[in-house]
Amino acid sequence: MANFTAQDVKELRERTGAGMMDCKKAMVETEGDMEKAIEFLREKGLAAAAKKAGRIAAEGAVGSYLSGDKKIGAVVEINCETDFVALTDEFQSFVKEVAEHIVKESPADVDALLEQSFASDKSKTVSEAVTEKVAKIGEKISIRRFTRYEAAEGVLGTYIHMGGKIGVLLNVNCSPEQAASDEFNLVVKDICMHIAAANPKYNTKEEVPMEELEKEKEILLAQAINEGKPEQIAQNIVNGRIKKHYKTICLQEQEFVKDTDKTVAQVIKEQGGNVSVAAFERFEMGEGLQKREDNFAEEVMGQMK
Numbered sequence: 001m002a003n004f005t006a007q008d009v010k011e012l013r014e015r016t017g018a019g020m021m022d023c024k025k026a027m028v029e030t031e032g033d034m035e036k037a038i039e040f041l042r043e044k045g046l047a048a049a050a051k052k053a054g055r056i057a058a059e060g061a062v063g064s065y066l067s068g069d070k071k072i073g074a075v076v077e078i079n080c081e082t083d084f085v086a087l088t089d090e091f092q093s094f095v096k097e098v099a100e101h102i103v104k105e106s107p108a109d110v111d112a113l114l115e116q117s118f119a120s121d122k123s124k125t126v127s128e129a130v131t132e133k134v135a136k137i138g139e140k141i142s143i144r145r146f147t148r149y150e151a152a153e154g155v156l157g158t159y160i161h162m163g164g165k166i167g168v169l170l171n172v173n174c175s176p177e178q179a180a181s182d183e184f185n186l187v188v189k190d191i192c193m194h195i196a197a198a199n200p201k202y203n204t205k206e207e208v209p210m211e212e213l214e215k216e217k218e219i220l221l222a223q224a225i226n227e228g229k230p231e232q233i234a235q236n237i238v239n240g241r242i243k244k245h246y247k248t249i250c251l252q253e254q255e256f257v258k259d260t261d262k263t264v265a266q267v268i269k270e271q272g273g274n275v276s277v278a279a280f281e282r283f284e285m286g287e288g289l290q291k292r293e294d295n296f297a298e299e300v301m302g303q304m305k
Contacts, residue, residue: 003032004032008032009023009024012034012041015038016038016041016042016046018046022041022046023041043226045226059081060077060079060080060164060285061086061087061095062164063092063095063096064160065096066156071151071156072149072150072151073149073156073171074100075099075147075168075281076099076102077144077167077283078142081139087163088137090133090136092163094141098126098146100120101116101126102146103148110146113143114130147281149171149281151278153173155172155174155188156170156188157170157172157185157191159195166284166285167282168193169280170279172188172277174274175273175274178275187267190267191277193257194258195280199284200250202249203251203252205246208250216245220245251280253265
C-alpha cells in the first residue's frame with residue numbers, strides 16, 4: 001500500500017520541476033519521504049533544484065522599524081486569516097507599532113513580548129492589544145516571529161515588499177561618516193532589496209555548515225555519474241557546480257540584482273573602508289506554514305531591474 005498521496009506527488013513536482021511519472025517513481029523508491037524523494041530526483045538529474053522555500057498559507061504581513069539614528073531595528077511577522085485584513089491600514093499600522101515596540105523594549109522572544117506593556121499604550125500588555133485587535137477585526141491575529149538588531153559600529157537598513165509579503169533587516173559595519181551618508185544608505189537599501197529578491201541563506205561561503213556542503217557534494221557527484229561521466233571527471237564537475245551552488249545560497253557570492261556584472265561582495269568593496277555585512281534577516285510572510293503560488297522573489301527582482 002502506497003504511503004503517499006496524489007497531493008504529495010503534486011507537491012514534489014512543484015518543488016522540483018520533475019515530470020509527474022518521475023515524481024511518482026521517486027516517492028515509491030523513497031517510501032513517501034519527501035526530502036529523500038527530492039534527493040533521488042536530483043541524483044538522477046531530473047530535478048532542476050530542491051526548492052526549499054517554505055510552504056506559505058497564513059495571511060498577514062511583515063513589518064519593520066528603525067530608530068532615528070538607524071542603530072536599532074526590528075523586523076516582525078504578524079499573521080491573520082485573510083489577505084483582505086492583512087492589507088488594511090489598521091492591520092498594517094498595528095504591525096508597525098509592534099515593530100517599534102520591539103525596538104524600544106527589546107523583548108527576548110515572542111512570549112516575553114506578549115507580556116510587556118505595549119509601548120504605544122502602557123495601559124495594556126501587547127497580548128491585550130492583540131486581543132483587542134481580534135475583537136475589532138474579527139479574525140485571529142498572532143505575532144509569529146521577530147528579529148532585533150543593534151548596530152554597534154555601523155548602520156541598519158530595511159526593506160518591505162508589497163505590503164509586507166517580504167521583509168528584510170540588514171546590519172552593515174561601516175564608518176560613522178558612511179552611516180551618516182544618504183548615498184551610502186541608498187546602497188544599504190539596494191542590498192536589502194537584493195536579499196529580498198535573491199533569498200540568500202548565508203552571508204559568506206565560510207558560513208555554510210560542512211554537513212550541508214558534504215550532502216550537496218554527494219548529490220552532485222551522484223548526478224554527474226548518472227549522466228555517464230567517469231568518476232574523476234565527475235569530481236571536477238562537482239567542484240564547478242559547488243561554486244555555482246555558493247552563488248545561489250551565499251549573499252557575498254551572488255550576482256548583484258541591480259547590476260549583474262558585479263557580485264554583492266564587489267558592491268560592498270566599492271564603498272571603501274572596512275564595510276562588511278554583519279548580519280541579515282529575511283522574513284517571507286507565512287513561510288513554513290503552507291504553500292502559496294506567488295513568487296515574491298521574482299517580483300522584487302523584476303522591480304529592481
